[in-house]
Amino acid sequence: MNSVLQSPEVLRYTAFSDDPEGGNPAGVVLDATGLGDAEMLAIAAEVGYSETAFLTAPSDGADSGRSWSTGRAYTIRYFSPKAEVPFCGHATVAAAVALGERLGPGDLVFFTRAGTVPVTVKQEGGATQATLTSVEPSVEEIAAGDLDEALAALDWPAGDLDPSLPPRIAYAGARHLVLAAATRERLARLTYDFARLEALMHRLDLTTVQLVWRAAAEVFHVRDPFPVGGVVEDPATGAAAAAFGAYARELGVVPEAAVLTLHQGEDMGRPGVLTVELRAGDRRVRVGGAGARIPA
CATH class of the missing domain: 3.10.310.10 (Diaminopimelate Epimerase; Chain A, domain 1)
Structure with missing residues (x-):
């Protein structure tokens, strides 16, 4: 991944479809280290999708060193073109699919502003699938x-x-x-x-x-x-x-x-x-x- 201090790599994924022309597109920044709120909002506005997800290592370092087989943890924030939102399901799925393609199937933990959201990534029928578990509803x-x-x-x-x-x-x-x-x-x-x-x-x-x-x-x-x-x-x-x-x-x-x-x-x-x-x-x-x- 590129260093976000230079220029963040912004990936584009669709969620809830295995067809890029279907589902809901989301921007995904897998390494948002060093980005401030204004920069993330500007990137989300430039991408133009309903949300863009920004991932970093957890601020307290918890779980960040665990192996993929036992779960990998990330802090994740979501920005629409106009504002930050506390939680976004389709951008969560998009980010998990992007990670799954790089690291393989397994479990993730996303720390969101709404709470902790576990996600499971698997391969099924030639497509990458992700399932999130919500916070208490x-x-x-x-x-x-x-x-x-x-x-x-x-x-x-x-x-x-x-x-x-x-x-x-x-x-x-x-x-x-x-x-x-x-x-x-x-x-x-x-x-x-x-x-x-x-x-x-x-x-x-x-x-x-x-x-x-x-x-x-x-x-x-x-x-x-x-x-x-x-x-x-x-x-x-x-x-x-x-x-x-x-x-x-x-x-x-x-x-x-x-x-x-x-x-x-x-x-x-x-x-x-x-x-x-x-x-x-x-x-x-x-x-x-x-x-x-x-x-x-």
């Missing part, structure tokens, strides 16, 4: 006035919501408002007031709005407006998928132990697939998918 209700404002910004009539999937704010490293569409057609029509939704999201400390439509018992189509990151829509959102897994279990939408399939990016022409695993007796949520390097 939580789910809370949204105030009626805030919900009305979100629907107004999205231009969604309340009658277009699926009553079996009530609105909630869910957290698994970052906060997301979960809104369920009653039909696939409603989900497909996404035009919204960027500034109005952005203002509400800043006030509620939301990273994205997780729009969902239930296609089958454990199959969902999802979309994620991301105006707070300077992006109209995120093509595949691992943090929101983890939050949605917590939501689905908390509300009894799915069994305590379940494997959910989330399809995202189809309406953007960048299809991706996110696998969300819920385990009995473990509140944390596992989110996995393939990744691939985007050619320069």
Whole structure:
């Protein structure tokens, strides 16, 4: 890797697809030593993806010398073109795939601003796959006035919501408002007031709005407006998928132990697939998918 004191090497990977034209692209800087906040933000803005991940050795040196077979630890930070975010699932997967291609399959530990996130990398069907384990999740209700404002910004009539999937704010490293569409057609029509939704999201400390439509018992189509990151829509959102897994279990939408399939990016022409695993007796949520390097 190049020394970041000279010029950081910025890799580009897609997450949740083995096709560089699918999934969600992320920038990855595997050695961000010496970069300050302003420099990382400038790099993320230049890359132009919804997030870029910046990795360094843990500041206290813990775990940094362990062998790959027992886990390799990194501090990781995430920047959108406009701001730092506490946790980003697709950039985590992208960074893990990039490391896995260099070091081989195995376990990683990422120290994020939201908490410690273990990641497992493996080879499957000729593709590199990464699965992250979320921090402790939580789910809370949204105030009626805030919900009305979100629907107004999205231009969604309340009658277009699926009553079996009530609105909630869910957290698994970052906060997301979960809104369920009653039909696939409603989900497909996404035009919204960027500034109005952005203002509400800043006030509620939301990273994205997780729009969902239930296609089958454990199959969902999802979309994620991301105006707070300077992006109209995120093509595949691992943090929101983890939050949605917590939501689905908390509300009894799915069994305590379940494997959910989330399809995202189809309406953007960048299809991706996110696998969300819920385990009995473990509140944390596992989110996995393939990744691939985007050619320069």
